[in-house]
Amino acid sequence: MASQKTNLSTRGEVFAEPKSKIPLLDVICDLWHPETNPGGYVSLGVAENTLMHEEIVEHITKNFAIDSHSLTYGDGFSGSHRLRDTIARFITRHFNPVNPVTKNQLLVTSGVGQAIELSGFCLLDKDDGVLLARPHYGNFPVDLGYRVGAKIIGVSFGETDPFGPETMDTYEKALADAQRQGIRVKAFLLCNPQNPLGRCYTREVLEAYMRFCQKHNLHLITDEIYALSTWKNPDFPDAPGFTSVLSVKKDGLIDPSLVHVLWGMSKDFGSNGIRLGCVISQDNMHFLRAVEANSYFSCPSSLSDLVTSRILSDDAWVDRFIQTNRQRLAENYTITIRFLESHQVPYKKGGNVGFFVWVDLFDPIRRQVNTTLKKQVEAGVPSEKAPRALEAKLQEKLLKHRIFLALGADFGGDVPGWYRIVFAHEKEYLKLGLSRMIKALEAFRSELDTDIA
Template structure:
């Protein structure tokens, strides 16, 4: 029986009503005339671009570019993916859509896949802005799946997905998509192969699209097979299982787990390449041409400048530079991870061991208890048990930390942590500055937070 995986209603309308004029325009833009390189190309006398100042301007980089990303850029991305992500079949340029950042990529994917109010499942804790990424335009709704940190790398987590699916189905809510961040943000964990396979089987069972956010794929600084430096520090009895990162593109048994048409990957410059300001991301859909076709239709709303396109293509095509950069990123992350975990252990602060990304989850419940008792509201009695702390207490501490302590971090209440008192800290900065910030934060928690 042929399976039919529907896209959003607006997308079905968009791709079923192809304008002949738009097709002709795209074909013209894709085959421009050049006196030497393409003498049989199309001479463009239809786009309102003033080229009379050609001797003063960099012609190509200041002209209109390809809304999906130039062929050169998409080829550079495909070369990068084929080298570092080990796809079972080569990724080619036609599998790729370039967007102005992964945030935009998530927005576009939600728009082409989800109808209003349809559910997007994300395991808690999660990167908080995913809620707006899929909702501000597409009006899809994130529903957190409360996976305990102890199970984030285990196939047992699929039980929580099943429970959430049944809950939403009983309310008449369609579950259309899963966003799976691997490596995981904010725990810094790499999923086990068994966990990924369990989630894929679950998604296949219910015809749910799975968007793999692999933005930290090349920022794995600890692995079971190879470490640049041996990690030190104590995790205060939290699990420290290490797994090798495996892109879903590399799964040789993908067809046995899920219909591949349901699988899409996103990646970009911001994290692995430390180029946040470029705002360049890409969507990889080797298995579903309808996704590419749908994204192409709306690409004019998210494409990058021709100048940026050319620059990024040049950067990514420099294989030696990319090798050095990714090695240096992993090395420096591990050095700072060792420093921050040693610092936390010295201060007897519990944390969840990480192995990828530039963040770590730490346990501030003892500090939250101190702060709460220093800031009791009229009529409130002192709290003696950490279990009596609430997310509202944590939120108020977070606001106070910003306004009075002059320190910003990601509060657990905002990232949907499993219990009050967990926060995400970024450790990817110069150590003296990071150490100063940590000491100021702890000092504020312990002494400076009293009203």
């Protein structure tokens, strides 16, 4: 006889529900291949850079010799002495810190997602608030929510430039609103360079954010995972480049113990699968001790540790890699935006970093969208829910055409219809994905026209 009880925890019951399954899993296990799976999904939704895979595979293959130490726990659960020395030197060389980073000021994790989660666990109590600009990386609420139990305070800027100093008024208001609701705001999470908008914050703005955090005693957690993936935008040649908070003098701005930086291999080295990140805090050993005490839950593989050490210690190769990567990203960005322009698909301009473009897929079918929304509201659908429901239907249509894009709603997007397109793929793959996107959009337009009629 089958048991009538599941015997799961309350948490387990929630995650056992089919709706808790990550939709992305159905995509990545059925990806397009020209020969073995031509009917598979083309994924332009996951922030992966495959443009440099040949180079990094070649380097790993030539330099990867396993030693006995790499088959053990190594030097502990938070990175080998060798790797922490190598990362400290690498960060000092490329991030231009005011003071050189040392191995004792950083700990290694199994990815930057784990670095965020572990930082949140050690800095925040349950229900503490975290200020975060919208749109934002979709997994931030997960990283700081599932185990940490913190609350994301999404900050929207409307017509204000989200990268300008005038954002401070918006952050002040968001903080005050949260406090009125009884939320203790404890941290300010900054993604710089920003995902999904693909832009960098200026030194002036970073200094303003530091003063803000000092004023309200907030931890400034800066995710700098796209730091070296900047490139030249021909349409915006003067777009600000990357400035690390490590390179900003803290004197008179902020207590240095409030500043924490995260970085990893996933983006700048096109290696999401290596699963290796780090937490850097130059003036808060108390925080790092707390992170280290919990590092068992975020321990990197000793083999990933070894691979990363070999890669980052090869200065000449790293320099060539970064330069070539930037050139290829710029080329693919141009291909993507010119395609979008030729099909009258608006996108957020000014990007010069990362792998993505933020696009408005409702705009080319605006007449059909507006007419459909009007009919739905007249039929009793709440006006605030109708646009999101229509956005979800467009996502279904995209998936039926075997193209996966990141849904704006999953990134805290304010306005329905916006999606993130990842362009850091081989050109044939990229063009196939963009073509499928347009075909899905046209099919959705025809479907709405039929419903309207």
